[in-house]
Amino acid sequence: xxxxxxxxxxxxxxxxxxxxxxxxxxxxxxxxxxxxxxxxxxxxxxxxxxxxxxxxxxxxxxxxxxxxxxxxxxxxxxxxxxxxxxxxxxxxxxxxxxxxxxxxxxxxxxxxxxxxxxxxxxxxxxxxxxxxxxxxxxxxxxxxxxxxxxxxxxxxxxxxxxxxxxxxxxxxxxxxxxxxxxxxxxxxxxxxxxxxxxxxxxxxxxxxxxxxxxxxxxxxxxxxxxxxxxxxxxxxxxxxxxxxxxxxxxxxxxxxxxxxxxxxxxxxxxxxxxxxxxxxxxxxxxxxxxxxxxxxxxxxxxxxxxxxxxxx
Amino acid sequence: xxxxxxxxxxxxxxxxxxxxxxxxxxxxxxxxxxxxxxxxxxxxxxxxxxxxxxxxxxxxxxxxxxxxxxxxxxxxxxxxxxxxxxxxxxxxxxxxxxxxxxxxxxxxxxxxxxxxxxxxxxxxxxxxxxxxxxxxxxxxxxxxxxxxxxxxxxxxxxxxxxxxxxxxxxxxxxxxxxxxxxxxxxxxxxxxxxxxxxxxxxxxxxxxxxxxxxxxxxxxxxxxxxxxxxxxxxxxxxxxxxxxxxxxxxxxxxxxxxxxxxxxxxxxxxxxxxxxxxxxxxxxxxxxxxxxxx
Numbered sequence: 001x002x003x004x005x006x007x008x009x010x011x012x013x014x015x016x017x018x019x020x021x022x023x024x025x026x027x028x029x030x031x032x033x034x035x036x037x038x039x040x041x042x043x044x045x046x047x048x049x050x051x052x053x054x055x056x057x058x059x060x061x062x063x064x065x066x067x068x069x070x071x072x073x074x075x076x077x078x079x080x081x082x083x084x085x086x087x088x089x090x091x092x093x094x095x096x097x098x099x100x101x102x103x104x105x106x107x108x109x110x111x112x113x114x115x116x117x118x119x120x121x122x123x124x125x126x127x128x129x130x131x132x133x134x135x136x137x138x139x140x141x142x143x144x145x146x147x148x149x150x151x152x153x154x155x156x157x158x159x160x161x162x163x164x165x166x167x168x169x170x171x172x173x174x175x176x177x178x179x180x181x182x183x184x185x186x187x188x189x190x191x192x193x194x195x196x197x198x199x200x201x202x203x204x205x206x207x208x209x210x211x212x213x214x215x216x217x218x219x220x221x222x223x224x225x226x227x228x229x230x231x232x233x234x235x236x237x238x239x240x241x242x243x244x245x246x247x248x249x250x251x252x253x254x255x256x257x258x259x260x261x262x263x264x265x266x267x268x269x270x271x272x273x274x275x276x277x278x279x280x281x282x283x284x285x286x287x288x289x290x291x292x293x294x295x296x297x298x299x300x301x302x303x304x305x306x307x308x309x310x311x312x
Numbered sequence: 313x314x315x316x317x318x319x320x321x322x323x324x325x326x327x328x329x330x331x332x333x334x335x336x337x338x339x340x341x342x343x344x345x346x347x348x349x350x351x352x353x354x355x356x357x358x359x360x361x362x363x364x365x366x367x368x369x370x371x372x373x374x375x376x377x378x379x380x381x382x383x384x385x386x387x388x389x390x391x392x393x394x395x396x397x398x399x400x401x402x403x404x405x406x407x408x409x410x411x412x413x414x415x416x417x418x419x420x421x422x423x424x425x426x427x428x429x430x431x432x433x434x435x436x437x438x439x440x441x442x443x444x445x446x447x448x449x450x451x452x453x454x455x456x457x458x459x460x461x462x463x464x465x466x467x468x469x470x471x472x473x474x475x476x477x478x479x480x481x482x483x484x485x486x487x488x489x490x491x492x493x494x495x496x497x498x499x500x501x502x503x504x505x506x507x508x509x510x511x512x513x514x515x516x517x518x519x520x521x522x523x524x525x526x527x528x529x530x531x532x533x534x535x536x537x538x539x540x541x542x543x544x545x546x547x548x549x550x551x552x553x554x555x556x557x558x559x560x561x562x563x564x565x566x567x568x569x570x571x572x573x574x575x576x577x578x579x580x581x582x583x584x585x586x587x588x589x590x591x592x593x594x595x596x597x598x599x600x601x602x603x604x605x606x
Contacts, residue, residue: 187339
């Protein structure tokens with residue numbers, strides 16, 4: 001009886017803590033969305049103190065303190081209108097993010113589907129060594145991998161320039177260095193790690209049965225493995241997408257021309273830019289990933305579960 | 313059931329699976345492994361033109377470089393604080409959601425959601441919270457304390473820790489929830505019958521079963537802690553306050569000055585440190601979790 005009572009009290013305490021934690025976890029996102037519906041004058045009044053280098057006599061118009069507000073005084077879509085219609089710069093940067101992230105996600109998955117099938121379908125000493133090397137590579141931070149990436153990019157660029165464009169007039173596609181981010185991104189081994197673990201869970205009996213029925217290797221991969229790994233595939237796609245959607249390190253080092261920088265880098269310069277639009281830009285930037293999350297949360301959770309543990 | 317003994321079929325499977333791995337292997341060799349070999353080579357020569365072998369002198373120079381030492385110290389300090397915190401708090405969240413509380417799946421969604429919110433989208437809110445005249449300082453002053461200019465003080469790392477935890481706790485929590493669900497129920501029932509309390513059960517049974525997950529979460533959090541540069545960059549741009557100067561800042565500056573020797577030595581050193589840490593974690597897990605693995 002007392003034990004039950006104690007347990008109930010514990011549950012109540014946990015519920016309260018969970019609600020508080022939920023508030024903290026949701027607050028930054030909710031605030032960004034709420035603030036995106038404010039008028040630019042309200043933003044200036046609330047946050048002007050943060051960004052202006054105005055002289056003291058002008059400061060009387062804005063409050064000295066920064067006011068974080070959940071509910072706008074007046075709900076308006078002005079910020080969105082300005083971002084989507086009047087400032088092509090933000091949309092260009094958004095497009096830069098898309099054109100880097102989508103190819104990386106698609107081709108990394110394509111390469112990984114085949115490679116993971118190879119690792120899961122048959123075992124061997126050499127394969128085990130290669131897989132272990134992939135895990136080590138996966139665990140290497142950007143501070144390590146960016147140096148080799150940079151060397152390869154420079155090598156490819158100078159080689160192609162010397163052979164095809166000896167006069168130094170290189171085409172935009174080569175000069176903008178998008179490929180220097182996309183190519184290593186495609187071969188980043190994270191998705192192979194996760195998909196192999198998911199595929200190894202598929203019972204051997206399934207493939208044996210399919211083989212007896214005359215299915216070839218490609219058929220086994222596409223008709224049995226892929227449908228059974230749907231959750232892991234969706235999950236990997238989401239995790240790879242958000243990781244590259246967030247990229248900052250690679251463009252800073254590999255892309256000299258800031259015109260091709262993705263929005264994730266460009267948003268840091270918002271301090272000096274138009275603060276009134278920053279929240280709306282932030283919301284526009286989170287729309288794709290939030291939609292993915294709402295649509296695929298269960299798959300995401302399933303995939304994360306597979307990723308647990310370095311071994312087996 | 314016996315596996316097919318047909319040698320011809322097995323050979324075909326082996327060839328097919330090798331072919332499947334080939335594109336990925338070529339990509340990894342070209343973009344990561346071979347150039348990393350070159351990086352190791354670069355770290356031991358004096359410059360790319362004369363190519364004179366100088367042994368470890370680039371590494372020794374690195375250790376007398378103040379910028380590198382500061383960056384390594386800041387990054388190390390950040391990881392040393394944030395990684396254990398991430399471990400403990402995400403485990404606490406997972407244990408909490410194991411209990412009988414209403415709306416569990418909603419809480420799971422809430423805790424996981426920051427993972428899928430781009431850092432750049434919410435960076436402004438963090439700036440507002442931690443600004444000199446911002447929300448946190450207003451709260452502190454309301455209770456009679458003295459605010460600090462967070463981003464420009466030695467407390468700057470606290471913001472980073474908050475942002476790091478906010479983003480990464482959800483993923484770790486899911487890993488722990490799965491691991492907790494995988495603990496054999498009969499063992500816990502026996503323990504309960506024998507009179508073991510919840511706390512005893514947690515520390516003496518559950519933690520042992522969780523040890524592979526704990527190691528994985530430690531490694532994963534450590535990797536993610538090196539990505540904190542993104543947050544620092546978005547908050548402060550190229551030139552942060554000294555305490556926020558991270559290894560990636562050092563790398564960026566060295567890239568800008570095209571000092572390949574320094575860069576290579578730093579990358580190789582970092583890789584070596586990572587491998588040692590990962591090896592130590594894996595070995596200690598083998599010792600600690602041995603008796604619960606089948």
